[in-house]
Structures are given as C-alpha cells and as structure tokens.
Amino acid sequence: MPQAPFKAESFEGKSVNRLPAIVLRNNRWTLFLCLLGVLILAFGYSVRTQPVPNAAPAARTAASDGRVSSGPISESNSPEVTTPPPAQAPGAAPAPVSFTKSPLYTSALSVAGMQEDDNRAEAIEALMESWVTANPQQAADWAGSLPAGTFRDDALSALMVHWAARDPAGAAGWMSRTGVDDGEAASVLAGSWAATDPSAAAAWASSMENLESRRLAVSSAVSTWAHTAPQAAAAFAGRLPDNDRASAITAVISTWAATAPAEAAAWLTDVSFGSPSDHAITLGALVTPWSAQNPGAVSKFINTLPEGPAREAAASQFAVTAAATAPAEALMWAMNLSDPDQRNQVTADACETWYDKSPETFRAGIEEAIGLMDDPAMRRSVYEMLYERDPDFQTQLLQLVDKNAQDKAVPPAPPAPEPLQLPDASLPPQSGQDTPAADP
Amino acid sequence: MKSKLSASALLAPFLLAFAASGVAAPPTITLTTPAQNQGSYLVIIGTATDTAETGSTGEKKASAGIKEVRYQVEGSKKWKRAQLTAKNSTPSGWFIEFDNTSRVGKRITFYAVDRAGLGSPVISTRFKRVVSTSTTATPTPTTTVSDQ
Incomplete structure (x- = not known):
C-alpha cells in the first residue's frame, strides 16, 4: 500500500526526537515558499511582457485615474519613464525613444485618453499638425510605436497628411526605413x-513591397493625378503590372468620371481587362457618378455595351444611382437585369434611393411600378425595404395592392345580352317554336 | 523484394481525402478608393472575393460567391448594405456613396459575407477631405485711408 509522503501520526507515535519533524516541516515550508516564489516571478514576467491590445483603453484608464502613463501601451505612475512601447513591425529597427522627451508627448497621452469620436479625430489632427511642424521624426516615431488599431491608423493618417504637405520624400523614407507598412x-x-508631384508619388507607391499597401498607395496617387491630368494618370495605370492595374484604372476612372465622364468612357473602350469582374467594377466606377449627373447619357451608353456581366454591373449601378432623378428609367433597367437575385435586390435598392430622395413622389408612383413587377419575390423585396423605412406606408401599399388584385380577380361581368331576335311573323314557325299568341 | 514507400506516398491518401472534402475559407475584402479625397461626394469602391469551398483541384464550387458587403460609418450603430456589381458571384465589386462633410472625415468599417455565411476580416479606413494648403497672400496695405 503506498504511503503518503507526510503522515503526522508516523511521528507522533515515536519517542521523542522532534528535530526530524521540524526539519521536515521546514523542508515543506521551503518547498512551498520556493513554489510560491516561482509563481510570483512567472506572474510578474507575464504581466510585464503582456502587450496591451489597444492603446486607447489603457491610456483612458490612466487618464480617468488622474495618472500619467508613460505611453499608451505601458501604464506607469511615473511621467519620467522613457521606455517606448514595443510596437514594431517584424524586422523593423527599434524605434528611438526621443518622442518621450517632446513637450507634445503629454498632449499625445491626453489625446490617447479621449473617447473614440469626432473630437478625438480632430484632436489627433491638431496634435499631428503641431508635432510635424516641430519635429516630424518624433511624431512619426510615436505614431509608429502605437499598437495596431484605429487609434494608430488615425495617428499615422494624420501624420502623413501633414508630413506629406511639407516633405513627402522624407515621410516615404521614414516608412521604408522603419518598416511601418500601413496601407491607410x-x-x-x-x-x-x-x-504636388504625381510622377514621384506614383513611382514611390508602385515600388512598395506589400501588395495591399502598394495597391492602396498606387490607387491613391493616380486618383489624385487624375484630377489634373487624367490622360497621363490613365496611361500610367494602364502600364502597371496585372496585380495593381485594375484597381488603379478603377481609381482613375472614378475621379475622371466626376468631371468628364464621356471622356473617361471613351478612353475605357480601348482598355482590355484581365477578367470580366474587373471590367464590371471599373464600369461601375464610371457609371455611378455619371448617373447622378446625366442619367439619359448613361442609359444610352449602357445600351452600347455588349451583353455580359460588365453591362449588368453598369445597369445595376445606374439603376440604384439614377433612381433619385429618373426613377422610371432606373426601375426599367433594374427590372430587366438577367440574374433573378440581382434583379430583385437592385429593384429594391432603386426604390430605396427613390424613397430617400423624395418620399412623396415615391408614394405617388410606386403603386404603378409595383403593378409592373410580375415576380412576387421582387415585390416582396420592395415591401421589405419599405418595412424598414416607412412601415405605415408599407401597410397602406399592401392594402392598396391587395385591393387592386381583388378587383382584378373578380370575374368579369357577363357580356350584355344581345337584343332578342324576335321571329319574323311572316316566316313559318319552325318545329318546337311557339307561335306568339295573337292579341285578342 | 518489397518496395519501400516514401513518407509522402504514405501520406498521399490522407492528403487527397482532406483536399477532396473541401476547405472552408472566409472571403476577403479590399478597398480601392483612396483614404483622402477632394470634394464631399464620394463613391467608395472595393472588391470582395470568396475563396471558400475549393475542391481537390482548386476549382471554386458552385456555392462560392459573395452574398453581401456590409459597412458601418463611425458614429452610427447601423450596418448598411453596399451595392454589389454581381450578387452571389466572386469576385464582386461593391460600391457605396458617401457624403464626406467633415475635414477629418469618418472612419468606415467594411466586411463581406459569402453564400456559406462566412464573414471576412473587417477593414476600416478614415475617409478625409483634402484641405487646400495653398494660402492666399495677404496684400500689404500701402496707405491707410481714414474715414474720419
């Protein structure tokens, strides 16, 4: 039978020497204390190395407690602590700690303690404007050291707005040097x-290594470029490698369509796309702003497109956008889309656009439009849209449509009887036909 | 003589069985529209791709497709639905129209859902309006005219 390692009675029955018991008890205490120490050390180490997931809550906690933290990541009671938060991109050089000595660092901590709303966004903008003016490197190092999250995104975005206005090449060099590879x-x-320098911006953007960041940067560069020189921006986008080309062309067309959509459409006719979906997305980027300006021209343009997913996408975008100004034409395109799911969804979306633009006009015209919708699923999608926007009118419309349906369902009145053909008295009565009785 | 099978040959049946069963992966979503734009009217464009349900040869199964793209504007609790260029297909473009009224703009969060109900990781961007940095030179008064 296995014996328990420590049994008190095993000592009690023996004479007298208490020393082994004391030693044993001391050993137990020693073991216990050692284990406790190890646990405390392990706990302390884990707490020390545990990153705070979001800067704002940590800093907010400190702010609400009236404490000043050393940074959004590591909370400390000492404002003199200069250890920067260890938020670094993999492979990046360690960030210098200089920003903690900046007089604006305290302001940065205050901003980090704010609730996430418009006021905080304004505060980040103001902070970064001041900090970039004073020392962009410090501002960048602080923003780059923040942990991932919307606060960091806002800080880096605000940093770049102001740094790019002063020294874009310096900002680009900082991104490359530190490995801060944020798409936004x-x-x-x-x-x-x-x-200010579209060629340089586009060249820098297209040289980025990270695919997602590069795509975003290139699209942004050519989009801005298209405001002043759309042909040049489009030509640059058209020469890009396949991975970046479609989104860059879409970005150019989206900007170009806002000012000269017909020119953009003409340029687009000569472009070949790698996939129908890329063509569809680019056509959507063309048609959406154009439909708000000139729905008639867009309708004619879509009619020139060959049947296929690109035309369907363009028609979908036209229907949803143009419903604000030309609801009848928009609904006509929506109700003639080929895919049933897309057709019903776009019809409901077009009705929603129409309702949002002018509820009175919608209420006056929707009954007739509903009458043209043969597919019950299409009607249902419109009713569902209305249920969210205007449930009272939805009920009225349902009753009205039901009433019309009942009216249509009532069997037609029998045709009026033809005038009775009285037999000619001059003719001999046929067999079985009564001879009218002569008046007395 | 008994031939000796390599490790990869031994594992092949299991790998094939795993591949044939299909691997469910969530869709992905990307953004095309720049974060900073001129003017207040903005058409935000992106692409959603469903990589889910690829079979043993990597082909997309019939159930692949983007069902919807949802977005939430900062300050609002409502998740709205973006307009798709093609419903239930992949890849699909998505569009929203946005009125960007403030200088600091709004952060908008997006995600896509495929036909199997899997959601993509969310992406978010703050869309800002470009503020003109050009300043008009203040004319230096040469003479002071007094009404009195």
Whole structure:
C-alpha cells in the first residue's frame, strides 16, 4: 500500500526526537515558499511582457485615474519613464525613444485618453499638425510605436497628411526605413504627394513591397493625378503590372468620371481587362457618378455595351444611382437585369434611393411600378425595404395592392345580352317554336 | 523484394481525402478608393472575393460567391448594405456613396459575407477631405485711408 509522503501520526507515535519533524516541516515550508516564489516571478514576467491590445483603453484608464502613463501601451505612475512601447513591425529597427522627451508627448497621452469620436479625430489632427511642424521624426516615431488599431491608423493618417504637405520624400523614407507598412497611411501619403508631384508619388507607391499597401498607395496617387491630368494618370495605370492595374484604372476612372465622364468612357473602350469582374467594377466606377449627373447619357451608353456581366454591373449601378432623378428609367433597367437575385435586390435598392430622395413622389408612383413587377419575390423585396423605412406606408401599399388584385380577380361581368331576335311573323314557325299568341 | 514507400506516398491518401472534402475559407475584402479625397461626394469602391469551398483541384464550387458587403460609418450603430456589381458571384465589386462633410472625415468599417455565411476580416479606413494648403497672400496695405 503506498504511503503518503507526510503522515503526522508516523511521528507522533515515536519517542521523542522532534528535530526530524521540524526539519521536515521546514523542508515543506521551503518547498512551498520556493513554489510560491516561482509563481510570483512567472506572474510578474507575464504581466510585464503582456502587450496591451489597444492603446486607447489603457491610456483612458490612466487618464480617468488622474495618472500619467508613460505611453499608451505601458501604464506607469511615473511621467519620467522613457521606455517606448514595443510596437514594431517584424524586422523593423527599434524605434528611438526621443518622442518621450517632446513637450507634445503629454498632449499625445491626453489625446490617447479621449473617447473614440469626432473630437478625438480632430484632436489627433491638431496634435499631428503641431508635432510635424516641430519635429516630424518624433511624431512619426510615436505614431509608429502605437499598437495596431484605429487609434494608430488615425495617428499615422494624420501624420502623413501633414508630413506629406511639407516633405513627402522624407515621410516615404521614414516608412521604408522603419518598416511601418500601413496601407491607410501609404494611401494618404501617396495621394497628398501626388498633388504636388504625381510622377514621384506614383513611382514611390508602385515600388512598395506589400501588395495591399502598394495597391492602396498606387490607387491613391493616380486618383489624385487624375484630377489634373487624367490622360497621363490613365496611361500610367494602364502600364502597371496585372496585380495593381485594375484597381488603379478603377481609381482613375472614378475621379475622371466626376468631371468628364464621356471622356473617361471613351478612353475605357480601348482598355482590355484581365477578367470580366474587373471590367464590371471599373464600369461601375464610371457609371455611378455619371448617373447622378446625366442619367439619359448613361442609359444610352449602357445600351452600347455588349451583353455580359460588365453591362449588368453598369445597369445595376445606374439603376440604384439614377433612381433619385429618373426613377422610371432606373426601375426599367433594374427590372430587366438577367440574374433573378440581382434583379430583385437592385429593384429594391432603386426604390430605396427613390424613397430617400423624395418620399412623396415615391408614394405617388410606386403603386404603378409595383403593378409592373410580375415576380412576387421582387415585390416582396420592395415591401421589405419599405418595412424598414416607412412601415405605415408599407401597410397602406399592401392594402392598396391587395385591393387592386381583388378587383382584378373578380370575374368579369357577363357580356350584355344581345337584343332578342324576335321571329319574323311572316316566316313559318319552325318545329318546337311557339307561335306568339295573337292579341285578342 | 518489397518496395519501400516514401513518407509522402504514405501520406498521399490522407492528403487527397482532406483536399477532396473541401476547405472552408472566409472571403476577403479590399478597398480601392483612396483614404483622402477632394470634394464631399464620394463613391467608395472595393472588391470582395470568396475563396471558400475549393475542391481537390482548386476549382471554386458552385456555392462560392459573395452574398453581401456590409459597412458601418463611425458614429452610427447601423450596418448598411453596399451595392454589389454581381450578387452571389466572386469576385464582386461593391460600391457605396458617401457624403464626406467633415475635414477629418469618418472612419468606415467594411466586411463581406459569402453564400456559406462566412464573414471576412473587417477593414476600416478614415475617409478625409483634402484641405487646400495653398494660402492666399495677404496684400500689404500701402496707405491707410481714414474715414474720419
């Protein structure tokens, strides 16, 4: 039978020497204390190395407690602590700690403690504007050291807005040097840079290694470029490798269509796309702003497109956008889409656009439009849309449509009886036909 | 003589069985529209791709397709539906129209859902309006005219 390692009675029955018991008890205490120490050390180490997932809550906690933290990541009671938060991109050089000595660092901590709303966004903009003016490197190092999240994205974006206005090449060099490869920041930098030097901005953007950041940056650069020189921007986008080309062309067309949609459409006719979906997305980018300006011209343009997914996409975008100004034409396109799911969805969306633009006109005209919808699923999608927007009118419309349906369902009145053909008295009565009785 | 099978040959049946069963992967979503734009009217464009349900040869199964793209504007609790260029197909373009009224703009969060109900990781971007940095030179008064 196995014996328990420590049994008190095994000592009690023996004479007398208590020393082994004391030693044993000391050993137990020693073991216990050692284990406790190890646990405390392990806990302390884990707490020390555990990153705070979001800067704002940590800093907010400190702010609400009236404490000043050393940074959004590591909370500390000492404002003099200079250890920067260890948020680094993999492979990046360690960030310098200089920003903690900046007089604007305290302001940065205050901004980090704010609730996430418009006021915080304004505060980040103001902070970054001041900090970039004073020392862009410090501002960048602080923003780059923040942990991933919307606060960091906002800080980097605001940094790039102001740094790019002063020294875009310096900002680009900082991104490359530190490995801070944020797509939103790259987009802002490339777009701002392109306002003054589009070729340099586009060249820098297209040289980025990260695919997603590069795509965003290139699209941003050519989009800004298209405001001043759409043909040049389009030509640049058209020469890009396949991975970046379609989104860049879409970005150019989206900008170009806002000012000269017919020119953009003409340029687009000569472009070949790698896939029908890329063509469809680009056509949508053309048609959406154009439909708001000139629905008649867009309708004619869509009629020139060959049947296929690109035409369907263009018609879908036209229907949803043009419903605000030309609802009848928009619904006509929507109700003639080939895919049933897309048709019903776009019809409901077009009705929603129409309702949002003018509820009175919608209420006056929808009954007739519903009458043209043969597919019950299409009607249902419109009713569902209305249920969210205007449930009272939805009920009225349902009753009205039901009433019309009942009216249509009532069997038609029998045709009026033809006038009775009285037999000619001059003719001999046929067999079985009564001879009218002579008046007395 | 008994031939000796390599490790890869031994594992092949299991790998084939795993591949044939299909691997469910969530869709992905990307953004095309730049974060900073001129003017207040903005058409935000992106692409959603469903990589789910690829079979043993990597082909897309019939159930692949983007069902919807949802977005939420900062400050609003409502998730709205973006307009798709093609419903239930992949890849699909998506569009929203947005009125960007403030200088600091709004952060908008997006995600896509495929026909199997799998959601993509969310992406978010703050869409800002470009603020003109050009300043008009203030004319230096040369003479002071007094009404009195």
